[in-house]
Structure formats: structure tokens, C-alpha cells
Amino acid sequence: MHLNPYGADVVNLAADLANRRPATAAELADRCRAAGLTLERPVSPQDLDRALEALMAWEEVVDAADDEARAELLNRMLAAATAHPRLTDHAGTGWHLHYRDDAQPLGPLLFALISVGTALHLTGRGMHRLRRCTVAECTTIFADTSRTGRQRYCSQRCANRDAVRRHRARTPS
Ligand SMILES: [Zn+2]
Numbered sequence: 001m002h003l004n005p006y007g008a009d010v011v012n013l014a015a016d017l018a019n020r021r022p023a024t025a026a027e028l029a030d031r032c033r034a035a036g037l038t039l040e041r042p043v044s045p046q047d048l049d050r051a052l053e054a055l056m057a058w059e060e061v062v063d064a065a066d067d068e069a070r071a072e073l074l075n076r077m078l079a080a081a082t083a084h085p086r087l088t089d090h091a092g093t094g095w096h097l098h099y100r101d102d103a104q105p106l107g108p109l110l111f112a113l114i115s116v117g118t119a120l121h122l123t124g125r126g127m128h129r130l131r132r133c134t135v136a137e138c139t140t141i142f143a144d145t146s147r148t149g150r151q152r153y154c155s156q157r158c159a160n161r162d163a164v165r166r167h168r169a170r171t172p173s
Pocket residue numbers: 001002088090096098
């Protein structure tokens with residue numbers, strides 16, 4: 001289980017799972033593995049339920065009206081999900097920090113990982129760096145990990161779509 005919560009992987013995984021909710025425990029496991037998580041135990045329907053709860057809470061953090069509300073909602077997630085930080089070298093690959101109890105199933109583990117990863121992302125890179133795409137009919141969530149912190153679109157495709165539209169709006173027909 002080694003996704004570095006200080007990096008971008010955790011918030012990107014949260015956005016991926018929130019944008020397209022996993023339908024089964026097996027799908028949740030596959031997509032977590034694809035994101036780089038090492039799963040140490042079998043994944044159950046209860047893990048899926050807990051993960052979906054985490055994603056629901058996380059989506060409220062994304063849609064919070066301002067920084068204070070965002071911090072408050074995220075603090076609630078942290079309180080519900082995390083344990084005291086501790087040093088561990090459980091895989092023998094190097095000492096690192098866990099913000100959860102040992103030997104957690106995937107559901108609670110994801111809840112803790114997403115809460116901590118998002119807290120580190122927002123405080124480290126900027127409180128505004130979690131949002132939905134600027135294109136009105138695209139509701140895709142993304143974590144802005146760009147250098148400038150001014151990403152407005154979920155994808156190049158949406159950026160192009162909006163550029164064409166703005167160009168058309170300016171061009172007399
Ligand atoms: Zn670990």
C-alpha cells in the first residue's frame with residue numbers, strides 16, 4: 001500500500017473514482033491497483049460501501065463554497081478517517097508515515113488516504129486547487145497540480161471545446 005499522500009497520485013485517484021464511481025468491489029480493487037496501490041487483503045462489498053461514503057464526503061469538499069467551508073468539511077473527513085500518524089516500514093521498502101491503524105481493509109484505508117492526501121494537496125499547493133471543469137455541461141472534477149495553479153479545464157478536449165465556442169461567440173455570422 002504505497003501511494004505517497006504528498007504527491008498528486010492520491011488526489012488524482014480520488015477524482016477518478018468520484019467522476020466514475022466503481023460499481024463493484026472488484027472494479028474498485030482493479031482501479032486502485034491501476035493507480036499504484038498494493039492491496040494486501042481481499043476487497044469486500046463493505047469496502048466498496050466505505051469508499052463510496054468517502055467519495056460522497058469528498059465531493060462536498062470539492063463543491064464547498066469557500067476555503068473555510070472546504071477546510072471544515074475536510075476536517076470532518078480527517079476526524080472520521082484517520083488515526084495518529086506513525087512511522088512504519090511494513091513492506092521493508094523504506095520508512096514512511098501512515099495516518100491510519102495497521103492492517104486496515106481497503107475501504108477505511110482509502111478514506112484515510114483520500115482525506116490526508118487531499119489535505120496535503122490543498123495546504124501544500126493551494127486551497128483552490130480542487131474543482132470542476134469550467135465547461136458548464138462538463139461536471140468532471142480535477143485536482144489542479146499544474147505549475148501555475150490556473151488549470152480551468154478537466155482536459156485538453158474541454159479546453160478546445162470552450163475555445164471554439166468563445167471564438168464563435170465573437171465572430172459575427
Ligand atoms: Zn505504507
